[in-house]
Amino acid sequence: MVSRPLGPLENKAIAEHNHHHHDDLQNNTSHTTTLSASKAQVGEGQEGGELDGEAEDSETRRLSTKFQSHRHLVPLVSPPDSDVLFLNAASAPPSNLVIHEAITRYSSTALYSSTPQLHWQAAREDTRRLLARCINAEDAATIAFTRDTTEGLGGFIGCLRWERGDNVVLLDTEHPNQVYGWLALRERGVEVRRVRTAGLGEGGGGDGDGGRIDAVDAETLRPYVDHRTRAIGLSTISFDAGQRHDVAGISAAFGSSSNNNNGRDILVLADLTQHVGFAPVDVQRLGVAAAAFSLHKGLNCPTGLGALYVSPAAAAAIGSAPPPIVSMSAVKNLPADLVVRGEGGGGWGEVELREEGARRFEHANLSLLGVVAAQAYLRFYLEVLGPEDVEAHLCRLTGLLARECGRLGIPLLGPREAGRRAPHICVLGLDPEGWGAYLRELGGVRVTVNRLGLRVSFGFYNSVRDVTRFVGVLERGLAKGLSVR
Known part of the structure; x- marks a missing residue:
């Protein structure tokens, strides 16, 4: 409620x-x-x-x-x-009075409440539940708030364990926020494979600058996937030409439950930014390991707030691996007085990271203004529109x-x-x-x-x-x- x-x-x-x-x-x-x-x-x-x-x-x-x-x-x-x-909604829509009212209410709370954080913390958890409902996640624990899509994708990519010779598969028209996160792994010996999509349809032209660009499915990716493929990164809906890729079919063919990769899990990481708020999303049906999205496009929020979904299976597979940036929100044994103590020998004590859900990827100080705006618009989107x-x-x-x-x-x-x-x-x-x-x-x-x-x-x-x-x-x-x- x-x-x-x-x-x-x-x-x-x-x-x-x-x-x-x-x-x-x-x-x-x-x-x-x-x-x-x-x-x-x-x-x-x-x-x-x-x-x-x-x-x-x-x-x-x-x-x-x-x-x-x-x-x-x-x-x-x-x-x-x-x-x-x-x-130009795919870039950033004009704001609306639902968002305006939520921001005004946020400002009023800050002006007249002596404990505004209590209101905003409650709004944060309600918004987490609404986001889980919006994408049909298993539960709210699978949702972490991020600054944007980049932070969500990068956090998940950085949590994975890599070996030299591993490879990942990307589309040539994928958003830079997805591409650069993976390209950064090349210095660790990870190969980043590029799937050509320009010209898949009739009238194909040059290297991405002419001809019709088509959506991809499992058969498109099959020549690029082998026993060393560790992950596939793609958007469910592309920003480039509006391709709606068959992510569910790709996950079924190559994902962790497919048994088509000699027993080694291939993680599918999806960008939902051009999907959420424009059409229904069901991450369980999509079968992705994780998905990230910003809230300033289809969900009409101010910039500076995103979300990361991590499936229960992916969270279990990651285990205790730390994200690239560890916030105190990620620490399970955080001291109540916020003083990190050492052991008897003078060293630091053991740090226990949250292993369940997605909260290990969340920072302590997030945009609460964005949260209350998202709460208002999600209600409007889910219950009215x-x-x-x-x-x-x-x-x-x-x-x-x-x-x-x-x-x-x-x-x-x-x-x-x-x-x-x-x-x-x-x-x-x-x-x-x-x-x-x-x-x-x-x-x-x-x-x-x-x-x-x-x-x-x-x-x-x-x-x-x-x-x-x-x-x-x-x-x-x-x-x-x-x-x-």
């Missing part, structure tokens, strides 16, 4: 959600408008309006109404006359954009199949230099310009109207003669 009263906005959101038929809201919602994408201009069209050719069934209408009712929580994009078209509904809403938006890009002759460089692509990311094969300059000149449109083209990514606050507006931006760019890759 929640260890604090819900804030007014959270109570209001839950009340609106429970009254989900809300005829009054439907009566006050802007009427559905069919807007021709060929005539779309930034700022035109009604909220929730359809693109030409899109049929709305009852489930689509339910999702449209539901997410439109929460758009007001994001003031940057909610005004009908807003000149901001924010399509709903992970399944968020995924369905985002998939609808990326599906509509993909369809319109097909009509305009703009290629998508990530996977096209629903089960192999991110719900929230589309990467458009457009010349980065020319289109980047065009968007900077236009102003107001927020996407990521990367090596592949334009990465468009949606959040819960986006709508069909946003897709329509962006299609208008694309059409005008094409009319200017900007190139398609």
Whole structure:
């Protein structure tokens, strides 16, 4: 149960959600408008309006109404006359009033409570339970708070015992936070193998800079895995082109329970940063040894807070191995007076690290402001928005954009199949230099310009109207003669 009263906005959101038929809201919602994408201009069209050719069934209408009712929580994009078209959730979404209220409450507690730490410590443990629920972990003890994904991945990697000649398997398009953590092991005689993913799909081009990038499965990795493979590191959903990798299949084929590696465990370490908050996550089904993620993307929190999941089997396999940085939170026999004593001979006493769960990776001083923000948003995400509904809403938006890009002759460089692509990311094969300059000149449109083209990514606050507006931006760019890759 929640260890604090819900804030007014959270109570209001839950009340609106429970009254989900809300005829009054439907009566006050802007009427559905069919807007021709060929005539779309930034700022035109009604909220929730359809693109030409899109049929709305009852489930689509339910999702449209539901997410439109929460758009007001994001003031940057909610005004009908807003000149901001924010399509960059995969980088960092605009903040929202649920987070704002939690931060205000944190500040108020610091101002007026003589024992604020008691409130924040209770919030920390409630947030730990909510995170475990969010990713379907076995229990809250499997969750450690970290500063970010890097700290979570690096802490786990540094805890493993390595022998010269061991190898790990990574993807060529993996996030640098995953890659550099493993590359640091090369000086210890560990080989880091690189799996090429660029060009796995049709139209493959050069070394990661052209062609369609596809998701990977166990068969993709099989040529790279042998009896000296100790670990596989990859994201469940890639930041690069929105690939949704078959991590569950990879864990089943090569993980510790697969019996396919001459009895030697292969640990699968996953980055969930582009997954948590955008779609349901089940780490038990994924079968990973550990997973790390930051909370400032799908979970909309301020930067500076992440989480690390360590499966019970992985925690047992690690045993008493210390993490690279040992905080007093990791010590099981920490003296109550915080004075570390020695033995009779003048040396230090024995240090017993926590072996159960993930707490040995946690530092004593973490961002409690981030914790209370995460607590508020996790409640909102799990109990009001709903992970399944968020995924369905985002998939609808990326599906509509993909369809319109097909009509305009703009290629998508990530996977096209629903089960192999991110719900929230589309990467458009457009010349980065020319289109980047065009968007900077236009102003107001927020996407990521990367090596592949334009990465468009949606959040819960986006709508069909946003897709329509962006299609208008694309059409005008094409009319200017900007190139398609």
